[in-house]
Each structure stands twice: as C-alpha cells, then as structure tokens.
Amino acid sequence: MPDAIQITGLRKTYAAQGNAPAKDALKGIDLTIPQGSIFGLLGPNGAGKSTMINILAGLVNKTAGRVSIWGFDQDVNPRQSRAAIGVMPQELNMDPFFSPRASLEVQAGLYGVPKSERWTDELLALVGLTDQANAYARALSGGMKRRLLLAKALVHRPHILVLDEPTAGVDITLREMLWKNVRRLNEQGMTIILTTHYLEEAEQMCDEIAIINHGQVVVRKPTRDLLGQAESKTLVIETEGRPALPPLPQDVRAEWRGDGRLAVTYNRRALRADRILDALRGAGWPIIDVASEQADLEDVFLSLTRG
Ligand code: ADP
Ligand code: MG
Numbered sequence: 001m002p003d004a005i006q007i008t009g010l011r012k013t014y015a016a017q018g019n020a021p022a023k024d025a026l027k028g029i030d031l032t033i034p035q036g037s038i039f040g041l042l043g044p045n046g047a048g049k050s051t052m053i054n055i056l057a058g059l060v061n062k063t064a065g066r067v068s069i070w071g072f073d074q075d076v077n078p079r080q081s082r083a084a085i086g087v088m089p090q091e092l093n094m095d096p097f098f099s100p101r102a103s104l105e106v107q108a109g110l111y112g113v114p115k116s117e118r119w120t121d122e123l124l125a126l127v128g129l130t131d132q133a134n135a136y137a138r139a140l141s142g143g144m145k146r147r148l149l150l151a152k153a154l155v156h157r158p159h160i161l162v163l164d165e166p167t168a169g170v171d172i173t174l175r176e177m178l179w180k181n182v183r184r185l186n187e188q189g190m191t192i193i194l195t196t197h198y199l200e201e202a203e204q205m206c207d208e209i210a211i212i213n214h215g216q217v218v219v220r221k222p223t224r225d226l227l228g229q230a231e232s233k234t235l236v237i238e239t240e241g242r243p244a245l246p247p248l249p250q251d252v253r254a255e256w257r258g259d260g261r262l263a264v265t266y267n268r269r270a271l272r273a274d275r276i277l278d279a280l281r282g283a284g285w286p287i288i289d290v291a292s293e294q295a296d297l298e299d300v301f302l303s304l305t306r307g
Helices: 051-055 078-083 100-110 120-125 143-156 174-188 199-205 222-229 271-280 295-306
Strands: 005-012 025-036 038-042 064-069 085-090 158-162 191-195 207-215 216-222 232-238 253-256 264-265 289-293
Touching: 005 191, 005 232, 025 207, 025 216, 038 051, 038 174, 038 232, 051 064, 051 191, 051 253, 064 216, 078 085, 085 143, 100 120, 100 143, 100 158, 120 143, 143 158, 143 174, 158 174, 174 191, 174 199, 191 232, 199 295, 207 222, 207 271, 207 295, 216 222, 216 232, 216 295, 222 295, 232 271, 264 271, 271 289
Parallel strands: 038 191, 038 207, 085 158, 158 191
Antiparallel strands: 005 025, 005 064, 207 216, 232 264, 232 289, 253 264
C-alpha cells in the first residue's frame, strides 16, 4: 500500500510565553501511515498527539521536518495536501450563530467545493442531524456539536479523516454512532487516523498503532503484534481452602483474590505455566480449575510509557 502520510524528522518547539519556557512538543517524529488503514495514535496527555495532528491539518506550523499528505509535500503543494485531509479537532470550536446546514456550506466554501459537488444533506443524514439542520448551533447538545464537527471534517470528501479524541467524554450512543460511521467510511476506502484515551477502543478499532511519549514515537506496530508483546500473564487458580504457598520460581507474584482464587502473575517469556502448576501440585495442592489472563494493550502502554 502506498503511504497516506509520510512524516520525517518532524519537530515542534512552542516558543516561550511569559513565564512558560519554550516547549519541545515534538522531538523528531518519523512515521508513515499506510493508505486504507485505521491507524491509532496513542500516548499520555501532553505526549504531542494534538500537536502532530494540528500540523497535519495545517493549523500549527512545524519547526522542522517534512510532512507529505497523499503524496503532496505540505510545503511544496500546500493546497493539495490540505485538500486530502479532514480533521475533527479535539476542541469544540463553533460559531454559535450558524445552523448545522450553514456551517457545512461555509466549510465547503472554505475548501472551494463547488455547489454542484456539495453533499450537505447526505452529510447531515450521515451524522444524524437532519432534524436539526436549521437549528442554531448554540441550541445543539454537546453530542450534536461533535457530530457536526465530524460532518465538517468530511465536506471536501478527503482521502484521510483524522479524529482527535473523538469519544472523550461522550455517551455510549454517540460513541457507537461514531465508530459505525468511521468503519463505514474506512470500508469505502478512507484512511482513518485517530487518537483515543480508551485503549480498549484502540484495540478493537485500529489495524496499527503508534505510541507517542514526550514528543517521540516509542513504538509502532500492528495492533496484534503489540498485544503479543505484552509479557505478563496471570494464571488464576481455583483450589480447596487456602493452603500454604510453596516456594515459587523467581519473579513470580502470587496473591489471593477476594473470590478465594490464587492469581499468579509471571513473565511468559521467562517462564512456562507448567513450572508454576508443578510447584503447586508438588506441594499437594488440589487444582480444581485454571484460567489464564493475558495482558492487554493497557499493560503494553504502561510498560512503554513508564517513567
Ligand atoms: P496531547 O494531544 O498528546 O495531549 P499536545 O500536543 O496537546 O499533547 O501537547 C504537547 C505538549 O505541548 C504539552 O506539553 C503541551 O502543554 C504543549 N503545548 C500544546 N499546545 C501548546 C501551545 N499552543 N503553546 C505552548 N505549548 C503547547
Ligand atoms: Mg490532545
């Protein structure tokens, strides 16, 4: 697959302001994002995700590096590179006096979409705002405003849709509606880039994930490989009563859970489960049942962004 986005040596330093010192928000990002993917950009607060997205959107000027969108270098072909991408920003920024329909028309005008190529009514239907098409934006609920932001990002039918924390603080219904739309757009060929705080969501939605920390990419992998990278595993053992613990192999952590089962956590690269079970059986433990729990993306995330 050709790349939807190519980022090389991307740096951003926010200038000092008043008492706030200068801030190196991006410290040399190299990243390519393939066409057609749903790509997750994860990282703790302040990692630099929005800065990177806002540079892609042309809203923030980079300090150094190259950004190419759908094959168009941002500095060489700013108009084409901007036309290839639509961004749903993290902040709710709207003009309170425009109706959803007017907002979409204004946005289409900004992108130079001719009247005959506008799809305002379809977009309103897509995000479920047909009934509110002519209402004042300030009369819309928070969820409706977010849906309008999604529609605005799509007026010029971009190849790439970027969603910056689209589900932070939104209710379940809206979240499901968003993901349904995102999947459908992706099936129709749109490349999707999203940041989210909900790791479970990234696990379910994204083909590939890059984790950013302190302005640098710490890992970039297919979601499946990233999950495979989780090293810690837990055996949950049901026994009779609460027998004394025999000595267990080194670096194994055992603790009783509230339900009377013993949870044994170990590094699955260093140890096999049978070593633990053998140790317990050798001490005369009856083993009624064993369940195993895999580490999830959250564990990977924490181990990569710790410290
Ligand atoms: P994220 O989206 O991952 O939470 P941001 O890109 O918003 O991270 O922020 C990265 C760093 O840059 C943070 O330390 C933040 O305080 C700083 N920062 C973001 N925007 C500005 C700005 N306009 N001026 C100065 N510093 C900023
Ligand atoms: Mg952000």
